[in-house]
Amino acid sequence: KQEVTQIPAALSVPEGENLVLNCSFTDSAIYNLQWFRQDPGKGLTSLLLIQSSQREQTSGRLNASLDKSSGRSTLYIAASQPGDSATYLCAPSQGGSEKLVFGKGTKLTVNP
Protein backbone atom coordinates (compact mmCIF):
# COMPACT_ATOMS: atom_id res chain seq x y z
CA LYS A 1 0.00 0.00 0.00
CA GLN A 2 1.37 3.36 -1.05
CA GLU A 3 2.10 5.80 1.77
CA VAL A 4 3.07 9.40 1.17
CA THR A 5 4.89 11.70 3.56
CA GLN A 6 5.37 15.42 3.06
CA ILE A 7 7.92 17.45 4.94
CA PRO A 8 7.66 20.02 6.37
CA ALA A 9 4.02 20.05 7.44
CA ALA A 10 4.09 23.84 7.51
CA LEU A 11 6.47 26.49 6.26
CA SER A 12 6.49 30.25 6.65
CA VAL A 13 8.89 32.36 4.57
CA PRO A 14 9.35 36.00 3.63
CA GLU A 15 8.42 37.06 0.14
CA GLY A 16 11.14 36.51 -2.45
CA GLU A 17 12.68 33.40 -0.92
CA ASN A 18 13.33 30.25 -2.88
CA LEU A 19 11.99 27.16 -1.16
CA VAL A 20 11.82 23.38 -1.45
CA LEU A 21 8.96 21.11 -0.48
CA ASN A 22 9.68 17.44 0.01
CA CYS A 23 7.63 14.37 -0.71
CA SER A 24 8.52 10.72 -0.12
CA PHE A 25 6.56 7.63 -1.05
CA THR A 26 6.97 3.99 -0.14
CA ASP A 27 6.08 2.20 -3.38
CA SER A 28 8.39 3.18 -6.22
CA ALA A 29 6.25 1.39 -8.82
CA ILE A 30 4.41 4.53 -9.86
CA TYR A 31 3.30 5.70 -13.29
CA ASN A 32 3.32 9.38 -12.54
CA LEU A 33 3.34 11.90 -9.73
CA GLN A 34 1.38 15.11 -9.49
CA TRP A 35 1.80 18.20 -7.39
CA PHE A 36 -1.31 20.18 -6.52
CA ARG A 37 -2.13 23.28 -4.55
CA GLN A 38 -5.20 23.57 -2.40
CA ASP A 39 -6.50 26.87 -1.14
CA PRO A 40 -8.51 26.89 2.12
CA GLY A 41 -11.90 25.25 1.66
CA LYS A 42 -11.31 24.83 -2.05
CA GLY A 43 -10.62 22.09 -4.52
CA LEU A 44 -7.27 21.22 -6.02
CA THR A 45 -5.34 22.89 -8.77
CA SER A 46 -2.88 20.74 -10.67
CA LEU A 47 0.58 22.31 -10.82
CA LEU A 48 2.84 19.75 -12.41
CA LEU A 49 2.68 16.14 -13.55
CA ILE A 50 5.84 14.08 -13.88
CA GLN A 51 5.78 10.80 -15.73
CA SER A 52 7.73 7.94 -14.17
CA SER A 53 10.24 8.11 -17.02
CA GLN A 54 10.95 11.80 -16.39
CA ARG A 55 13.32 13.38 -13.89
CA GLU A 56 11.78 16.83 -13.70
CA GLN A 57 9.13 19.20 -14.96
CA THR A 58 9.07 22.97 -14.97
CA SER A 59 6.26 25.48 -15.13
CA GLY A 60 7.10 29.12 -14.58
CA ARG A 61 8.61 29.51 -11.12
CA LEU A 62 7.88 25.91 -10.24
CA ASN A 63 10.18 22.97 -10.76
CA ALA A 64 9.39 19.45 -9.66
CA SER A 65 11.90 16.62 -9.61
CA LEU A 66 11.36 12.92 -9.30
CA ASP A 67 13.70 10.19 -8.10
CA LYS A 68 11.50 7.18 -8.53
CA SER A 69 14.01 4.60 -7.30
CA SER A 70 14.45 6.34 -3.97
CA GLY A 71 10.79 7.29 -3.66
CA ARG A 72 11.31 11.03 -3.53
CA SER A 73 10.02 14.14 -5.22
CA THR A 74 10.69 17.78 -4.54
CA LEU A 75 8.84 20.91 -5.53
CA TYR A 76 11.02 23.97 -5.89
CA ILE A 77 9.37 27.39 -5.83
CA ALA A 78 11.51 30.30 -6.95
CA ALA A 79 11.04 33.87 -5.81
CA SER A 80 8.02 33.10 -3.65
CA GLN A 81 5.07 35.49 -3.57
CA PRO A 82 2.20 35.97 -1.09
CA GLY A 83 -0.13 34.49 -3.71
CA ASP A 84 1.77 31.23 -3.41
CA SER A 85 0.35 30.77 0.08
CA ALA A 86 -1.62 27.52 0.03
CA THR A 87 -1.32 23.87 0.94
CA TYR A 88 0.78 21.88 -1.51
CA LEU A 89 -0.09 18.25 -2.05
CA CYS A 90 2.01 15.51 -3.54
CA ALA A 91 0.22 12.56 -5.15
CA PRO A 92 1.97 9.62 -6.76
CA SER A 93 -0.15 7.13 -8.61
CA GLN A 94 -0.66 3.96 -6.66
CA GLY A 95 1.52 1.17 -8.00
CA GLY A 96 -0.18 -0.66 -10.83
CA SER A 97 -3.13 1.68 -11.14
CA GLU A 98 -4.18 5.20 -12.05
CA LYS A 99 -5.32 6.01 -8.53
CA LEU A 100 -3.64 8.90 -6.78
CA VAL A 101 -2.50 8.63 -3.17
CA PHE A 102 -2.18 11.93 -1.38
CA GLY A 103 0.10 13.17 1.35
CA LYS A 104 -1.21 15.46 4.09
CA GLY A 105 0.43 18.39 2.39
CA THR A 106 2.73 21.25 3.28
CA LYS A 107 1.01 24.44 4.33
CA LEU A 108 3.00 27.33 2.89
CA THR A 109 2.68 30.91 4.07
CA VAL A 110 4.58 33.60 2.19
CA ASN A 111 4.70 36.82 4.17
CA PRO A 112 4.78 40.19 2.37
Next chain:
Amino acid sequence: GAVVSQHPSRVICKSGTSVKIECRSLDFQATTMFWYRQFPKQSLMLMATSNEGSKATYEQGVEKDKFLINHASLTLSTLTVTSAHPEDSSFYICSARDRRDGWYQETQYFGPGTRLLVL
Protein backbone atom coordinates in the same frame (compact mmCIF):
# COMPACT_ATOMS: atom_id res chain seq x y z
CA GLY B 1 -10.36 24.30 -20.49
CA ALA B 2 -10.66 21.19 -18.30
CA VAL B 3 -13.11 22.60 -15.79
CA VAL B 4 -14.93 20.43 -13.28
CA SER B 5 -17.85 21.77 -11.28
CA GLN B 6 -19.57 20.45 -8.18
CA HIS B 7 -22.97 21.22 -6.81
CA PRO B 8 -23.81 22.11 -4.13
CA SER B 9 -20.71 23.76 -2.71
CA ARG B 10 -22.04 23.49 0.80
CA VAL B 11 -24.90 21.56 2.38
CA ILE B 12 -26.24 21.23 5.89
CA CYS B 13 -28.70 18.47 6.61
CA LYS B 14 -30.31 16.62 9.46
CA SER B 15 -29.14 13.19 10.51
CA GLY B 16 -30.95 10.46 8.59
CA THR B 17 -31.52 12.40 5.38
CA SER B 18 -29.91 11.68 2.03
CA VAL B 19 -27.74 14.16 0.18
CA LYS B 20 -26.85 14.14 -3.51
CA ILE B 21 -23.67 15.77 -4.83
CA GLU B 22 -23.16 16.37 -8.54
CA CYS B 23 -19.85 16.42 -10.36
CA ARG B 24 -19.75 17.72 -13.93
CA SER B 25 -17.00 18.04 -16.49
CA LEU B 26 -17.90 21.27 -18.29
CA ASP B 27 -15.72 21.29 -21.38
CA PHE B 28 -14.57 17.73 -21.83
CA GLN B 29 -15.88 14.21 -21.69
CA ALA B 30 -14.82 12.12 -18.74
CA THR B 31 -14.82 8.35 -18.97
CA THR B 32 -13.59 8.11 -15.40
CA MET B 33 -14.42 10.20 -12.37
CA PHE B 34 -13.07 9.80 -8.87
CA TRP B 35 -14.67 10.67 -5.54
CA TYR B 36 -12.51 11.68 -2.58
CA ARG B 37 -13.22 12.60 1.01
CA GLN B 38 -11.10 14.88 3.15
CA PHE B 39 -11.45 15.23 6.91
CA PRO B 40 -9.93 18.26 8.65
CA LYS B 41 -6.13 18.22 8.60
CA GLN B 42 -6.13 14.87 6.86
CA SER B 43 -5.14 13.88 3.36
CA LEU B 44 -7.61 13.26 0.57
CA MET B 45 -8.77 9.68 0.61
CA LEU B 46 -10.11 8.01 -2.51
CA MET B 47 -13.59 6.64 -1.92
CA ALA B 48 -14.48 5.21 -5.32
CA THR B 49 -13.75 5.21 -9.02
CA SER B 50 -16.69 5.85 -11.29
CA ASN B 51 -16.74 4.72 -14.91
CA GLU B 52 -19.39 5.88 -17.33
CA GLY B 53 -22.03 3.23 -17.89
CA SER B 54 -20.75 0.77 -15.33
CA LYS B 55 -20.78 0.19 -11.60
CA ALA B 56 -18.40 2.16 -9.44
CA THR B 57 -15.41 0.52 -7.82
CA TYR B 58 -15.21 1.27 -4.11
CA GLU B 59 -12.09 1.42 -1.96
CA GLN B 60 -11.71 -0.88 0.98
CA GLY B 61 -13.72 0.30 3.95
CA VAL B 62 -16.15 2.46 1.94
CA GLU B 63 -19.74 1.26 2.17
CA LYS B 64 -21.19 1.06 -1.33
CA ASP B 65 -24.77 0.97 -0.03
CA LYS B 66 -24.21 4.16 1.90
CA PHE B 67 -22.34 6.09 -0.78
CA LEU B 68 -24.25 5.54 -4.01
CA ILE B 69 -22.45 6.58 -7.16
CA ASN B 70 -24.05 7.00 -10.56
CA HIS B 71 -22.09 7.92 -13.69
CA ALA B 72 -24.89 8.12 -16.22
CA SER B 73 -23.17 10.24 -18.85
CA LEU B 74 -19.71 11.27 -19.96
CA THR B 75 -20.06 14.60 -18.18
CA LEU B 76 -21.92 13.80 -14.97
CA SER B 77 -21.33 11.65 -11.92
CA THR B 78 -23.38 11.84 -8.72
CA LEU B 79 -22.58 10.77 -5.18
CA THR B 80 -25.52 10.20 -2.85
CA VAL B 81 -24.83 9.94 0.85
CA THR B 82 -27.76 7.90 2.13
CA SER B 83 -29.03 8.24 5.69
CA ALA B 84 -26.28 10.69 6.53
CA HIS B 85 -24.91 10.82 10.07
CA PRO B 86 -22.67 13.39 11.78
CA GLU B 87 -19.58 11.23 11.15
CA ASP B 88 -20.21 11.65 7.41
CA SER B 89 -19.54 15.37 7.75
CA SER B 90 -16.55 16.02 5.53
CA PHE B 91 -15.28 17.73 2.40
CA TYR B 92 -16.15 15.70 -0.70
CA ILE B 93 -14.16 16.34 -3.88
CA CYS B 94 -14.52 14.79 -7.30
CA SER B 95 -12.03 14.61 -10.12
CA ALA B 96 -12.26 13.63 -13.75
CA ARG B 97 -10.02 12.30 -16.46
CA ASP B 98 -10.29 13.61 -20.00
CA ARG B 99 -11.16 10.66 -22.25
CA ARG B 100 -8.77 11.97 -24.87
CA ASP B 101 -5.79 11.49 -22.57
CA GLY B 102 -3.82 8.29 -22.85
CA TRP B 103 -3.68 5.64 -20.19
CA TYR B 104 -1.43 6.75 -17.31
CA GLN B 105 -0.60 9.93 -19.18
CA GLU B 106 -3.38 11.97 -17.74
CA THR B 107 -3.89 14.74 -15.30
CA GLN B 108 -6.88 14.51 -13.02
CA TYR B 109 -8.96 17.69 -12.97
CA PHE B 110 -10.54 18.42 -9.63
CA GLY B 111 -13.80 20.07 -8.73
CA PRO B 112 -14.05 22.78 -6.06
CA GLY B 113 -15.46 20.40 -3.47
CA THR B 114 -18.65 20.10 -1.43
CA ARG B 115 -18.65 20.67 2.29
CA LEU B 116 -21.22 18.47 4.03
CA LEU B 117 -22.32 19.10 7.58
CA VAL B 118 -24.72 16.62 9.14
CA LEU B 119 -26.41 17.80 12.31
